[in-house]
Amino acid sequence: MTRPPRLNLRTTAQIIKQSSVSFISNFYTFLFLSLLLLSFKTAVETGTLVVTAFIDRDPSLKSLLSRLDLAGKNVKSSSENFRFPSIGGGGGGNRRRNRPFLHLTRFGTLDDDFFSSEDDVFGFGRKSSSINSSFQVNLSNFFHSKLGFSELDKKQGIKFSLPEDVVKKNEQQQQQQQQQQEDEEEGEDRVQFAAKGIERDAAALFFLVGFLSAAYGWLILGYLVIQSCVLGVVFLVVANNHLGKESSFFGTILAGSQLGFRRLSGFILIRWAVRDALTQFLGLWFFGEIEDQYSFLKLFVRLKLMPFSITSPWIQGFEKQILDFQVVWFMLDTFVSFVFAVDSWVAIMNTGMSSKEVVKEGCYLISLMFNQAVVLKWFEAVLCGLSVRWVLSRIFGRLFGSFFQSVAEVYFMVVWLIYYFAARCKDINPDGRRFGRRDLQNFIHRLR
Incomplete structure (x- = not known):
C-alpha cells in the first residue's frame, strides 16, 4: 500500500515533485480538463478571427464606421461640407431666402x-x-x-x-x-436623404451592438462555467489523492464541477473584472490615439477578449504600440495572477469569507513562503507565456502550441493547490494547531 503524499512541504523542489506525481497519477482526468480549456480558447480565438475578418470584408460595416467617425477626425470637415438650409433669417450656411410677396415681373400686352x-x-x-x-x-x-x-x-x-x-x-x-x-428643393432632398441614412445607420448599429453584446454575454457565462468546473475538479482530485481515496472519473467530474460552481463563481467574476479593467486601461493608454476606425474596432475586439484567452492584439501597422502594450500587459498580468495565485483554494476552503477577506488571506499565505511562490510564478510565466507558445507553434503548429499551454495551465493549478496546502501547514491556527490531513478529510466529508 502506497503512502499518501505529504502536505507539509517546504522547498520549491518538493512542491514541483509532488505536483508532478499528482498530475501523472491522474493524467486522464487532467488531460480532459486541458482539452476543455483548449476547446474554449480555440472557440475564442476563432470567433476573434471571424469578427475581425467581418470588419475587413463587409462593405456596409465600413460605410457605417465611416459615418460614425469613431476617431472624430472628420467632424469639422463634414460640418463644413454639409449644411442644412435654414428657414428665415437664420445663421450662416446656405440660407433659405424668402421671396417677397410682391415683386416686379415682365408680362405681355x-x-x-x-x-x-x-x-x-x-x-x-x-x-x-x-x-x-x-x-x-x-x-x-x-x-x-x-x-x-x-x-x-x-x-x-x-x-x-x-x-x-x-x-x-x-x-x-x-x-x-x-x-x-x-x-430649396435640393436642400429638402438632402434632409430626407440624411434622415433615411441616419435610420439605416441606427438600425445597423443597433444590430451590431446587440449581436456583440449577446455574444460577449455568452462568452462570460462560458468562461465562468468552465473555469469554475476545472478548478473544482482539480481541487477534488488532488484532495482525494492526498487522502488516498479513489473515485470514478465521471463521479469526480460531476462532484468537482458542482463544488467549483458553488464556491468559485463570484471569485472568478471578480478576477475577470480586474483583468478586463487592466486590459482596457492599457489599451486606452497605448491605442487611444489611433484614428483608423477599422483598426480601432479590431483592436477593441481583441482587447475585450484578452482576459479570456492569452492572445496578442496583432494588427498590422501598429507594431510599435502593440509590442509596448504586450510587454507592459504581461508584467502587470503576471503580478495580478501572483496576487490571486491561491485565492481560488482559499475561497473553496472558507465559505464564510468575503472577497476582500479571501484576497487578504491569499496574500498572507504567499508571504509565508514568499521565495517559493516567486520561483513557482516565474516557472508559470515562462511555460504558460506567449514565448513558449510561439516557439512550439512555429515548430509543431498552432494547435499544438495552444494544447501545450492548456496542459501547463492545469499543471500549475495543481502546483498552486499543493503550495496552498504547504502554506496552510506552516501557519499556526488561533488554537495552536496546524493544518493537517484530518482538516482536509473533514472538509471532504462535509461536502458529502
Missing part, C-alpha cells in the same frame, strides 16, 4: 389677356407665356383724332419701351428666383 397672368404679377413663380421688352396700351377709344393722333395710332395703340437695364434686371431676378427654388 393687354391684348394677350392681362388678367390671365396675375400669378406672374404677384410673384408666385409662374412664367409668362411670352416675354417682351415692351408693353402696348390701346387708347383708340380714349384719344380723339383732334388731339393729333393718326388713325394708325388709334388702331395700333401707343407703344412705351422699357429701358434696357430694367429688362436685364428683371431677367436676373427671375433667374435668381428659379435658382433659389432649385436650391
